[in-house]
Amino acid sequence: MPSTDREVGVRIAVDRVLCTGHGVCARTLPGRIRLDEWGYPIVEAVAVDPVDADLAVKLCPARALYLR
């Protein structure tokens, strides 16, 4: 997958202590976040569209997603 860091966007990160593996972020940010075999997010690209990022942050049930 080509690096998307150069695209316009905000940088998204996961607070790993707060994350409990609901997996919602993989649905709100498909192609950006996928889940590992235990259900925890793998951030494939940190640069995310600001509107998508805001929604994903808002919808994370553990409030574990944040913008850098």
Add this chain to the structure above:
Amino acid sequence: MTIVEELERAGLTGRGGAAFSTAIKVRAAHDNDADLVVNACDGEVGARKDAWVVEHHLAELVEGARLVTSGRRDRVTYAAHRGSRTADLLTRAGLEVLDVPARYVSSEETAILSLLHGGLAKPMTKRLPFVYGGRDSLGKRIAPTVVLNAETVWRVSQVRRNGPDWFRRFGTDTEPGPRLVSVGGAVAHPGIFEVGSGVPIRDLLDAAGGLEPRVPALLVGGLGGVLLTTDEAATTAWSGPGMAAYGGSMGAGVIEALDPTRCPLDVVTDLVTYGAGESAGQCGPCMFGLPAVAESWAELARDPNQQTLDRLQDRLGVIPGRGACHHPDGVTRFVGSALRVLMPHIHEHVAGPCPLGRSRHAVH
């Protein structure tokens, strides 16, 4: 010259493993009026050098802490494992001691900060360095605090007393200064040695009386380090670039020769199982991923096959960089290096029982 300027000229870097510029940390500590924690836990597997510093250079250690906190002794806390001789020595010297549980990740920088500020000795997500102050994941305020390794703080006092030029007489231009290494395991005379970056690892092993016969591999950097074959160790320099060639670093300065009486696959099984059990249980990729890695490794040692190998490699590929601290990164790095170094031996296991004729289930 201020101590920050002297440290800058000396080029001192942290001796606890991360090798970050001490001048930058101390400047940030001054700018933010930060408290200091001197980490004397020797938390890495095989590490003994911080205990050595406390035992032999306590006055200079205290002096180094004074320099970092601009003379405010009440701003300094010494972290040591609960019940250790180091904790005892520090307490008897009348110093403020933070009793750290003797668990692997408890002496990680942010775990010490959490404990210091009334929380559990578990790592915190570091959104910004805590020298600026910050909050844990639940929003609790963490006052500006800087954590420095005990050897590092001792070096600070040496830089002040002997000057940056003296410091730079040791090591290389890019990795200056004397540094301690704990050499242990299957060597004739385990001990703590002071060297500069760039010395051959072979010299360090000679200083420790040499390897016992038939040592299968060396563990450099403990559970967060890498395995080297004895041939690699014999031809590699003790330096950042030397170790980087094998995916490692000088880390917290630990070299351990593996027990020649045991199958090295079993030794690795024990280490990775220990590492998995030492997860603080906070971050999913660590608390579930490391036990899965341990299970895959044990399966590979028991019944080597391609499918198990593939699964192990997949797991090693996705775990790093996904914890609040670097514990999952360290353990996966270690297992990856063990795969590389011990692959010939794994192939020998395919043919049948351990060809070294070593006990596969030694009591330890």
